Amino acid sequence: MNLQQSFYAQAPRHLVAVDCIIFGFEDSRLKLLIMQRMVDPFQGSFSLVGGFVLESESTADAATRVLQQVSGLRNIFMDQLHCYSDVNRDSGSRVISLAYYALIRVEEHDRKLAIQHGTQWLALDEIPELIFDHRKMIEDALFRLRDKAHFHPIGFELLPEKFTLSQLRSLYEEIYQRVLDKRNFRKKILAMNILEKLEEKDKTTSKKGAHLYRFDKQKYEQLAQKGFVFEI
Amino acid sequence: MNLQQSFYAQAPRHLVAVDCIIFGFEDSRLKLLIMQRMVDPFQGSFSLVGGFVLESESTADAATRVLQQVSGLRNIFMDQLHCYSDVNRDSGSRVISLAYYALIRVEEHDRKLAIQHGTQWLALDEIPELIFDHRKMIEDALFRLRDKAHFHPIGFELLPEKFTLSQLRSLYEEIYQRVLDKRNFRKKILAMNILEKLEEKDKTTSKKGAHLYRFDKQKYEQLAQKGFVFEI
DNA sequence: TTAATTAGCGTACCTTGTACGTCAACATAG
DNA sequence: CTATGTTGACGTACAAGGTACGCTAATTAA
Numbered sequence: 001m002n003l004q005q006s007f008y009a010q011a012p013r014h015l016v017a018v019d020c021i022i023f024g025f026e027d028s029r030l031k032l033l034i035m036q037r038m039v040d041p042f043q044g045s046f047s048l049v050g051g052f053v054l055e056s057e058s059t060a061d062a063a064t065r066v067l068q069q070v071s072g073l074r075n076i077f078m079d080q081l082h083c084y085s086d087v088n089r090d091s092g093s094r095v096i097s098l099a100y101y102a103l104i105r106v107e108e109h110d111r112k113l114a115i116q117h118g119t120q121w122l123a124l125d126e127i128p129e130l131i132f133d134h135r136k137m138i139e140d141a142l143f144r145l146r147d148k149a150h151f152h153p154i155g156f157e158l159l160p161e162k163f164t165l166s167q168l169r170s171l172y173e174e175i176y177q178r179v180l181d182k183r184n185f186r187k188k189i190l191a192m193n194i195l196e197k198l199e200e201k202d203k204t205t206s207k208k209g210a211h212l213y214r215f216d217k218q219k220y221e222q223l224a225q226k227g228f229v230f231e232i
Numbered sequence: 233m234n235l236q237q238s239f240y241a242q243a244p245r246h247l248v249a250v251d252c253i254i255f256g257f258e259d260s261r262l263k264l265l266i267m268q269r270m271v272d273p274f275q276g277s278f279s280l281v282g283g284f285v286l287e288s289e290s291t292a293d294a295a296t297r298v299l300q301q302v303s304g305l306r307n308i309f310m311d312q313l314h315c316y317s318d319v320n321r322d323s324g325s326r327v328i329s330l331a332y333y334a335l336i337r338v339e340e341h342d343r344k345l346a347i348q349h350g351t352q353w354l355a356l357d358e359i360p361e362l363i364f365d366h367r368k369m370i371e372d373a374l375f376r377l378r379d380k381a382h383f384h385p386i387g388f389e390l391l392p393e394k395f396t397l398s399q400l401r402s403l404y405e406e407i408y409q410r411v412l413d414k415r416n417f418r419k420k421i422l423a424m425n426i427l428e429k430l431e432e433k434d435k436t437t438s439k440k441g442a443h444l445y446r447f448d449k450q451k452y453e454q455l456a457q458k459g460f461v462f463e464i
Numbered sequence: 465t466t467a468a469t470t471a472g473c474g475t476a477c478c479t480t481g482t483a484c485g486t487c488a489a490c491a492t493a494g
Numbered sequence: 495c496t497a498t499g500t501t502g503a504c505g506t507a508c509a510a511g512g513t514a515c516g517c518t519a520a521t522t523a524a
Contacts, residue, residue: 007273008325011284013245016328041239052243055326058317083315083330085290093240094287096248098315184482186503206501208489398470416513418472438470439521472519488503
């Protein structure tokens with residue numbers, strides 16, 4: 001047991017943090033929750049939302065905790081992005097950071113709580129200079145989001161429960177940064193048979209009124225088990 | 233500066249390790265470099281190759297160092313897989329581990345060095361019980377390898393510089409665990425125009441002798457810049 | 465000489481993506 | 495009260511690419 005103790009004891013110890021790239025979809029724009037730091041160090045600077053990993057929690061636990069603190073939400077879609085560990089990435093100290101990206105339904109989160117934490121939703125082209133390598137993290141997260149959204153139905157995590165096909169399409173247009181053909185998009189997504197068409201109509205954007213749909217997660221998972229792959 | 237010092241000082245510190253899932257391709261089989269631990273703790277147990285992250289290096293540096301120590305090679309293809317951080321994942325102490333998967337040309341590595349470190353190449357169905365969550369790491373790495381190989385020409389990292397189309401095909405058959413049609417595979421890969429056909433023939437597997445090819449990385453990168461996407 | 469094995473080329477078909485035409489429903493302007 | 499604009503919704507035609515599969519060539523071993 002002495003051997004084992006010294007084996008671990010001789011190894012160096014590190015500060016480990018999590019940083020969260022929090023995506024939202026509002027006013028047909030893809031947005032990020034950005035924090036302006038209210039206390040030192042780096043007071044006034046802009047950054048991602050983050051925090052240190054405690055001894056009693058995994059990195060995913062830490063990210064969940066941070067996300068909950070700032071949004072009030074549990075059960076947020078979240079995925080590990082990458083570990084950033086350059087020795088000098090944090091100018092204050094040597095910190096290893098695990099980046100997580102998260103998808104939030106903007107209309108469900110606690111706006112007051114977010115403001116209390118000094119955060120705001122910013123569109124991609126509104127994001128100011130950020131501390132450390134946080135800009136790089138966002139770029140990486142965008143690539144990952146595109147990759148993931150291409151073959152997995154995670155876009156629905158950004159939309160309200162009920163949505164129109166136009167909303168869904170404009171979301172993907174934002175994610176991929178290119179226009180999609182209305183008619184082909186509709187054909188493709190409906191052919192998958194994973195949307196439930198509701199009786200209700202949404203009249204806010206159209207004079208004619210567009211049918212609302214709901215993502216049928218159960219049906220998707222059934223199909224996925226049989227080898228079906230979502231692709232958009 | 234006091235504020236800043238206390239900000240970092242109050243945060244907990246962690247042991248951070250890297251574990252490497254090292255893939256090789258030998259005798260038409262996909263194999264992994266597995267270590268039998270020669271010293272305590274866990275002497276005799278099987279595990280991945282790993283080590284602690286030092287204060288002066290990034291996690292990628294640490295993985296590169298570990299890979300070099302065991303294989304003698306530099307410039308190994310390597311990619312971050314995932315961070316494993318469950319509080320009790322390591323039964324000896326709380327250790328956060330970053331897993332990297334690597335692709336090695338088996339015939340180029342230093343066999344003696346590998347044996348000195350107590351490692352051996354094992355096919356996927358030959359791998360014994362491993363310590364901690366190393367089995368899970370391997371499963372995740374396999375999925376990632378399949379994903380990555382699907383759209384990126386990384387298979388060549390596992391083959392000798394010169395290879396036959398049959399070798400290439402059998403590699404992908406191993407990665408995907410399914411048989412591929414000879415004729416369609418040939419058609420598809422040659423149509424990409426990223427292989428250089430050599431005059432030499434390889435007669436070891438066939439009586440007729442098969443042409444050797446070389447992956448033209450330059451040409452691939454040219455095409456990739458123009459929007460071409462590798463897919464197999 | 466023949467059988468067996470792997471290399472290598474070609475064809476036919478079907479699915480899927482893509483471009484694009486068109487009508488329907490409704491609100492608002494004149 | 496008609497004309498016009500906007501968004502929703504359905505359909506068609508063509509091209510490209512994947513897939514299934516037939517066939518020949520070269521060589522060695524029996």
